[in-house]
Amino acid sequence: MSDAREKWDAIYRGKPGVMPGNASRVLVENHHLLPASGDALELACGLAGNAVLLAQHGLRTQSWDISAVAAERVAEYARAHGLPLTAEARDLMRNPPVPATCDVIVVAHFLERDLFPYILAALRPGGLLFYQTFTRARISDAGPSNPEFRLASGELLALCAKLEVLVYREEGLIGDLEKGLRDEAMIVARRPG
Numbered sequence: 001m002s003d004a005r006e007k008w009d010a011i012y013r014g015k016p017g018v019m020p021g022n023a024s025r026v027l028v029e030n031h032h033l034l035p036a037s038g039d040a041l042e043l044a045c046g047l048a049g050n051a052v053l054l055a056q057h058g059l060r061t062q063s064w065d066i067s068a069v070a071a072e073r074v075a076e077y078a079r080a081h082g083l084p085l086t087a088e089a090r091d092l093m094r095n096p097p098v099p100a101t102c103d104v105i106v107v108a109h110f111l112e113r114d115l116f117p118y119i120l121a122a123l124r125p126g127g128l129l130f131y132q133t134f135t136r137a138r139i140s141d142a143g144p145s146n147p148e149f150r151l152a153s154g155e156l157l158a159l160c161a162k163l164e165v166l167v168y169r170e171e172g173l174i175g176d177l178e179k180g181l182r183d184e185a186m187i188v189a190r191r192p193g
Contacts, residue, residue, distance in 0.1 A: 004066050005068065005089070020048050020052040020077060021049035024108035025181070026188065030166075030188045031053065033128060034054070034128070035104065036058065038060070038104065039101065039103050039104075040060065040061040040102065040105070041062045041097060041101075041104070042061070043097070043110065044110035045064060045065045045070070045074065051085055051087075051106070052085065054104060061084060062087075062088065063085060063088070064088050064089075064090040065087075068089035070089075071087040071089040072089075093112065093115065096115060096118035096122075097119065097121075098122065099121040100124050103126070104127065105128075106129075107131045107132075107133070108131070116159045120160070120191070123191040124191065126190060127191045128166075128190055129187070131187050134184050135151045135172070135184055136153070137153060137173050139182050140182070140183055151185055155185075156185045157170075165188075167187065168188075169185065170184075170186075
């Protein structure tokens, strides 16, 4: 078992009764852009708040996380609530998504730059990517302390340069720091075609 899997299994064992997780702001604020049907995938899902929202919307949804504990809890929740949602413990770098298999992909609070080509390739033509994660410009201690796990200014746009941008927010340290989207960037982007 990998160190990462052990770490996250221990974290999710320590969170009994918390199911599902919260859906991310990028999806909550922009769920009106979702297709009426299709195949969706949440990567690094944790307790799958986004995957649950996608399944409730009627999308055939998969949720992948490195933690087997999280995946089992998500699967139990989906069965109990009759959702079209399957959960899988999966190392994303060893087993990335297959090309042209998803109409929607959601990633929140996870950054592995080497995975981006696989994410973009996994989108079918017209497929949507909802992505939100932490930035190096921050006002709080939220998120990872290692800057390698945080986006540089404008980096999310660069990583998604082959997609058509529908929504983008990265407010940095400008204006009233008590308002807006701080510590994070978000994008909703569409694969052309």
